Amino acid sequence: MSAEHKGPDADILIVGGGLSGTMLAVQLLRLPGQRRIVIVESRSELGRGEAYSATELGHTLNGNAARMSVDPDDVDDLTRWLTDYIAAGGWPESDQQQVPVAELFPPRGIFGLYVQQRLAEARLIGERCGSTVEHVRGEVTDLQTNAAGLRLTLASGEHLTGRFGVLATGMFAAARTPQRDSNALNAAAVDPWDVNAMGQLDPQGRVLIIGSGLTMVDAVVSLEQAGHRGPIDVFSRHGLLPHVRRQPPTWPDFLAADLNIRSTRQLVRALREQCARAAEQGIDWQAPLDTVRVHIPRLWSQASDLQRRQFVRHVRPWWESHHHRSPPPSAHLLDRLIDEGRLNIHAASLLSVGSAEAGQISISVRYRGQDKATTESGAALINSTGIQYDWRRVDRALPRNLLARGLIQPGPLALGIAADAGGAVMDAEGRVSTRLYAMGPPLRGLWWESTAVTDVALQAKALAARLAAVSNVPS
Ligand SMILES: Cc1cc2nc3c(=O)[nH]c(=O)nc-3n(C[C@H](O)[C@H](O)[C@H](O)COP(=O)(O)OP(=O)(O)OC[C@H]3O[C@@H](n4cnc5c(N)ncnc54)[C@H](O)[C@@H]3O)c2cc1C
Structure with missing residues (x-):
């Protein structure tokens, strides 16, 4: 060229x-x-x-159309585009969600x-x-x-x-990225977004998934869609699932009103107070939490490395599961599978991945609160550990x-x-x-x-x- x-x-x-x-x-x-x-x-x-x-x-997107415009000056840009797209016959399944276009999760x-x-x-x-x-x-x-x-x-x-x-x-994405130190998990695991690979799995076989965030949610959706009906066991350090995204009302921007809130501890304390206040009024905790989002870049860039480390160590798992939420259709599927006893979420750390033998793959995990390792085996393993x-x-x-x-x-x-x-x-x-x-x-x-x-x-x-x-x- x-x-x-x-x-x-x-x-x-x-x-x-x-x-x-x-x-x-x-x-x-x-x-x-x-x-x-x-x-x-x-x-x-x-x-x-x-x-x-x-x-x-x-x-689907993990936010509804009204939250996902690519135009920072026009929040309704996606909603308008989607309205026209649906009117032209695109995405006929959208009427299953039975909500206005702005509230759809495309x-x-x-x-x-x-x-x-x-x-x-x-x-x-x-x-x-x-x-x-x-x-x-x-x-x-x-x-x-x-x-x-x-x-x-x-x-x-x-x-x-x-x-x-x-x-x-x-x-x-950890599942798709060769790592310089260890590739054992990827070598043994099924790609969480490989829809065809999900269809090849034994429909009754036990599936082990490492990681419990939104990548896991995608994998469970694909397993269900591919006809998998066996047990699914999810292992992650804290065993926390993403909360479902709801549409809370607006809440006063308490961080804009108090610029002295800077440290992780101050932020968590203030947020707890706001959530308690919301609960007293019968308002969803997601309302105060959603006001924090715009302040994160400022709070993070002002913080010292020590404060950032404290946030990562103590708040991150909680932040990830409360802030990075599941789209409702996926969350409802997970709830149903949990109710049926087919989906189990475990707080356990992955220690090692064994080799696959006779159609079974084994992993060694340590359950939270236990000292000894436990071996778990299944017909397939999925790496949903997120992003490197x-x-x-x-x-x-x-x-x-x-x-x-x-x-x-x-x-x-x-x-x-x-x-x-x-x-x-x-x-x-x-x-x-x-x-x-x-x-x-x-x-x-x-x-x-x-x-x-x-x-x-x-x-x-x-x-x-x-x-x-x-x-x-x-x-
Ligand atoms: C599965 C998944 C679901 C998500 N869902 C949501 C959601 O619902 N809502 C939300 O707000 N955000 C979501 N995100 C976050 C999402 O990543 C961002 O919204 C956005 O896609 C980031 O765009 P990007 O272009 O920076 O990264 P990417 O989408 O990763 O794109 C980077 C591109 O760069 C190319 N590339 C990389 N290296 C090279 C190279 N050396 N040479 C040539 N090409 C290269 C890759 O091929 C890739 O296409 C999701 C992310 C993932 C992974």
Whole structure:
């Protein structure tokens, strides 16, 4: 590609075309100015990434349509799009939920179509200023920077050059990511999102699942859909299930009213008080909790590493299960399976994974409160341990090479990578790059919550404005 242009191949090279990379392109295309944007994405389609490539209708968003707009200036954007989509005959199963469109939990695959349509519209806006976006299909394996910009190396051996680069590489789902230290679990486990693999399992066989978060919920939905009717045993350190998402009323923003609340202890105490007050009025605890969300980036970035560690150790399991909630249809399925005695949730740590013999796989776990290990065996094992945020443990070419070149350094608590508040990445010496930026899940350590649709939508808008400003200056 380099040979076709006199200058760099792109003004802005985006690595990763999931929700983050695509929404960044959408925001850039909407801004005045002429720029060439290239997205390098290994998947065949932009706008889907891991989350929105889902083909299972039961794999829905975990928030209702009114909460999942990709336009930070228009909260009703998804609701309107979905209304038109359903009116045109899309998603006929939506009438089973029997609620207004704003309260529907759409399948994630359909959400991917919405993102793609917003990209198609933004392309038309961009064309008027001469801005373009191109999808180069491939995996970026290496990246180098120089005074003029950066140069990507693709697995095919091709190179691409650009004036500015953005790492929108998303999440490294533990089940799909080779780990540098241990791969035993993945080697033995079924992929939690492999719908076809679920259909191959013995329908009456016992399934063991490691991890009890939203990935587990997806796996249980797929097992049920594939006709599995045997027992399912879920093991996680705390044995906490995600709560079901309800539609609580609005609640006063108590953190905005008291900026002295900063430490984890102060936050937990204040939140408990607010929840007790809500309970006295017969109001759902989700109402006060939902007001905390917008303050998390500020609280996390102001906190010391010690305070962040305390949060991760003491509050994280509770935060994950209360804040990252299950869509109601999935939660109801889990409730039913628990009532039927088919689904059991255990508080137990995984110690080791044994080898599979005669169609049975065994694991060694330690139940909470016990000293000795217990062996459990089943017909299949599923890894639902969530996301690997520590890039040093991810055995993929790009993270490995970026770290080896000293172009990035781990973020706070080794979560993702370090960057300034506007997403410019920090090298191994702590210098802030003028060429390389990051957004979305790689900034987990900077903001804590940096993965959900609303986080990504806000970051895309802010980063587009920053990139437009720097890329308008000739270099
Ligand atoms: C299963 C699942 C369900 C989710 N459900 C919800 C939900 O209901 N609500 C919500 O708010 N959030 C949800 N999330 C969070 C979700 O990740 C974000 O909303 C969003 O998808 C993040 O987008 P992303 O583009 O940053 O990451 P990703 O979706 O992970 O996309 C990153 C893309 O980068 C590409 N890529 C990575 N490295 C390279 C490379 N070296 N070269 C080329 N391409 C590369 C990958 O192929 C991938 O397509 C979910 C996440 C997952 C994993």
